[in-house]
């Protein structure tokens with residue numbers, strides 16, 4: 097295996113940690129040197145090859161795994177937090193995460209597959225999913241009720257990343273910027289130090305996780321996650337009134353105002369002109385919301401909206417699991433349009449239908 101390590105200078109490296117069977121290819125785990133030893137920003141997918149790549153990468157940066165002092169997690173997704181338990185085991189490093197994502201990790205550890213599938217079934221039914229999409233979930237629920245979720249092994253963090261505060265990293269100035277949207281507790285980390293190459297305008301470098309990526313937009317769905325079984329009635333879970341797309345757009349503006357000289361994202365590659373990328377993403381989402389508003393001149397369920405939205409391929413070619421994710425994205429857009437007063441629920445029985453408020457020509 098070839099180890100892909102990039103020296104970004106000034107005591108910052110990135111290690112490309114592969115994500116098995118995923119078109120994204122790899123997670124860029126960043127290593128930041130501090131006076132108390134190196135810390136990692138994210139860890140990568142929990143897989144033997146990924147672990148090997150991470151360990152080799154730490155060595156290539158000139159450190160031993162046992163030197164690692166801490167782990168900062170941008171958000172709870174398995175391509176970022178997957179190897180955290182292994183790192184802690186190997187080094188004794190602490191793991192820090194925003195409280196909102198730590199809560200997701202805790203709920204996932206406590207959830208059973210039965211509770212999780214029930215929650216998903218309720219949500220998809222309310223969204224108007226057809227029987228052929230619901231049936232496999234019912235079968236799985238009937239066959240495997242009570243089993244624990246695979247997320248059980250995700251490490252419970254032992255420190256909290258507090259928004260706006262400098263992290264306790266001797267010799268470095270790294271500030272936590274809360275950027276909810278992709279997950280409720282996503283954070284970017286701003287290295288408030290002169291850029292070693294001083295290219296472009298702006299100040300410092302931003303570890304942006306999945307929030308700001310050079311060539312792709314992160315998935316924004318509802319903040320639904322496995323609920324404890326007794327909370328699985330779909331009506332009272334945390335995040336039911338949340339507006340993740342609204343949060344994400346606010347978070348984009350927050351990061352744009354920081355004006356970092358360079359962005360070090362967790363996928364793809366480092367880039368400059370954060371402000372330009374933020375403006376492009378805001379315009380993209382505004383355009384998409386406008387198109388959805390047009391589609392809602394005819395009342396539609398979230399499922400019907402998802403099938404009519406533009407994706408990277410025709411709906412008929414979207415695989416089963418991606419359809420569930422697509423519907424969650426349609427729901428996040430509906431939530432935003434309702435909050436903006438541009439769409440509303442149509443009263444009636446059955447799955448909830450929405451229509452545009454400005455439906456007049």
Ligand SMILES: [Zn+2]
Nearest residue numbers: 171173278306
């Ligand atoms: Zn993610």
Ligand SMILES: [Zn+2]
Nearest residue numbers: 173175306362
């Ligand atoms: Zn990711």
